[in-house]
Amino acid sequence: MAVVLKEKFDDIKEQIEGIERSVNFISDEYDAMKTRLDTLEAGHKEYVRRFHEIASNSGEQKAAILEAKIDSMEQQARQCNIEVCNLPEKRNENLLTITESICSTINSPVSHNDIISVHRVPHARQQDTKPKNLIVKFRSRIIRDNVLSAYRNAKSIKSDQIGISGASVSVYLNEHLTLKNKALFREAKILAKKSGFKYVWVRNATILVRERDNDKSFAIRSVEDLNKIVASKKNGTNSAN
Structure with a gap:
């Protein structure tokens, strides 16, 4: 009788251990699946963020390009x-x-x-x-x-x-400059004066700057180009175009 009970006990114990192993396996699989899901969710959020960022920048770039084209057409007229x-x-x-x-x-x-x-x-x-x-x-x-x-x-x-x-x-x-080019010309004259540039003028609707009589001139086509005046002055060079 004792032998039979021991065999049943061992059998039950083995079944319980098997269940525990299965539970642990399932738990490990769940943890791994959850980790992968978290990674995918994080990746998805980053993708969405970058998509909106690119879309936003693309829209701004397109608007800037369109604005530049319109201003160019106005200047041409x-x-x-x-x-x-x-x-x-x-x-x-x-x-x-x-x-x-x-x-x-x-x-x-x-x-x-x-x-x-x-x-x-x-x-x-x-x-x-x-x-x-x-x-x-x-x-x-x-x-x-x-x-x-x-x-x-x-x-x-x-x-x-x-x-x-x-x-x-x-x-x-x-x-006869467009309002945008007039504003840029005005800013160029102010900054050139501060930076010690001697000449600022317009030729064929292009704003030109020259530091000294024998220097080459360079064009100012955008606000960013104005920074070249200061940069060239600080570096002791002439960023001629």
Whole structure:
């Protein structure tokens, strides 16, 4: 009897040990599966995060590219224009005659047929007390370039030289830049002055900077390019393009 009971006990003990081994195996498998699942979840979260980051950056890049293209098209549409600044305003002024007088004064005469349109533009800020700028659109870019070249050769022009009464003031002729390029030009002049650069000018809607007379010039096409001015000054080099 005792032998039979011992055999049954051993059999039950073996079954229990087998169950324990199975439970431990299942537990180990569960832990391994949970670890893999946690890893997959973490990987999924990282993938989603990077996807949104890339999508967001892609959207910003596309918007920046589109904005640059639009600004380029706007600048292209102004290639036959000049902007006349600080020209005193008079009641009943004849802007066409004034434009012809300006061109004659700088030895680059034009006719009525050379001028497509001429008008003053409102100030960006209403509180601005300076005369409104004058926009002149010529029949061709060649005429525009000839006028600007003659103005640069003349170096300066005064209001009394073109028959405008009152106190004599300097009148300036510039390429007609977009608002974005105007802001960039303004920033470039400020930073160039701080950095000791002697020349900042615009040629064919491109902002150019030169530190000294015999140095090469380099172009400023974006805000990032402005940092080149400071960097080249600190490094004692000229980052010419």
